[in-house]
Amino acid sequence: MWRRVTSVSHLTFAHKSTVNKNACTFKCWESFTTEIPRKEKTTYQRAKTPFITFVLGGPGSGKGTQCMKIVENFGFTHLSAGELLRREIASNSADGIMILNTIKEGKIVPSELTIKLIQKEMELSDNYKFLIDGFPRSEDNRKAFEQIFGAEPDVVLFFDCPEDEMVKRVLNRNQGRVDDNIDTIKKRLKVFTALNLPVVNHYLEKGKLYKINGVGTVDEIYKQVHPVFSSFHFEQVRV
Numbered sequence: 001m002w003r004r005v006t007s008v009s010h011l012t013f014a015h016k017s018t019v020n021k022n023a024c025t026f027k028c029w030e031s032f033t034t035e036i037p038r039k040e041k042t043t044y045q046r047a048k049t050p051f052i053t054f055v056l057g058g059p060g061s062g063k064g065t066q067c068m069k070i071v072e073n074f075g076f077t078h079l080s081a082g083e084l085l086r087r088e089i090a091s092n093s094a095d096g097i098m099i100l101n102t103i104k105e106g107k108i109v110p111s112e113l114t115i116k117l118i119q120k121e122m123e124l125s126d127n128y129k130f131l132i133d134g135f136p137r138s139e140d141n142r143k144a145f146e147q148i149f150g151a152e153p154d155v156v157l158f159f160d161c162p163e164d165e166m167v168k169r170v171l172n173r174n175q176g177r178v179d180d181n182i183d184t185i186k187k188r189l190k191v192f193t194a195l196n197l198p199v200v201n202h203y204l205e206k207g208k209l210y211k212i213n214g215v216g217t218v219d220e221i222y223k224q225v226h227p228v229f230s231s232f233h234f235e236q237v238r239v
């Protein structure tokens with residue numbers, strides 16, 4: 001279905017009203033303290049419209065790790081904004097040098113460029129369930145996405161993790177990334193602190209935010225994440 005469209009911006013989000021109505025019944029989803037209400041049974045497995053989850057959290061908060069578990073359990077397609085940008089650098093594209101310098105400085109790449117890469121991947125996919133990891137990182141990211149796609153996410157996960165834990169994890173990550181060094185991490189944390197909160201507050205007000213305690217083992221954290229998706233009655237890949 002996605003391959004045949006030239007742009008996703010015109011696709012309507014037919015199931016939105018049901019999802020949003022339900023989501024608005026709770027303000028901020030403290031899944032480790034709050035019971036998750038059952039949602040009305042829906043037929044997402046046959047939906048022809050995308051189901052979009054934004055995955056927010058600071059560097060090292062565990063976004064990518066938890067996304068892998070969501071993919072495994074619920075069959076989402078995982079699109080990491082950072083990974084798409086790194087791929088663009090590796091492909092020696094015209095924007096590659098600019099992206100590399102931006103990432104080294106711990107700054108945010110222009111929204112239109114990141115969105116173009118996300119959009120391309122979505123159009124190439126046969127799936128309708130997407131995890132967009134590390135996006136939006138700023139209000140500019142968020143507004144540009146909404147303008148270009150003409151739609152909002154269905155779910156926003158926010159992994160809340162203290163800075164010292166994030167620094168420790170990033171320094172131990174060992175993936176050879178140019179931004180996983182103490183100087184860049186300090187800059188990234190400053191950018192995160194300044195730009196993430198307005199995005200979180202926006203989705204909190206819309207009743208779409210699921211705040212997850214990012215401290216604990218991977219499985220302990222996933223125990224908070226799983227009910228968010230099982231409440232939507234997707235066809236599960238693995239129970």
Ligand SMILES: Nc1ncnc2c1ncn2[C@@H]1O[C@H](COP(=O)(O)OP(=O)(O)O)[C@@H](O)[C@H]1O
Binds near residue numbers: 062173
């Ligand atoms: N709950 C956890 N406890 C300890 N280490 C973790 C946890 N979750 C992820 N990690 C590790 O921390 C590092 C950063 O995790 P990652 O998922 O890449 O975070 P992000 O995508 O938010 O930057 C990785 O090396 C990962 O294996």
Ligand SMILES: Nc1ccn([C@H]2C[C@H](O)[C@@H](COP(=O)(O)OP(=O)(O)O)O2)c(=O)n1
Binds near residue numbers: 133
């Ligand atoms: N929306 C985004 C996402 C990532 N980037 C850039 C800037 C980020 O520091 C890097 C790396 O992002 P990535 O999500 O892979 O980083 P973490 O997994 O949080 O450590 O990419 C961006 O400019 N805009």
Ligand SMILES: [Mg+2]
Binds near residue numbers: 063080134
């Ligand atoms: Mg990541």
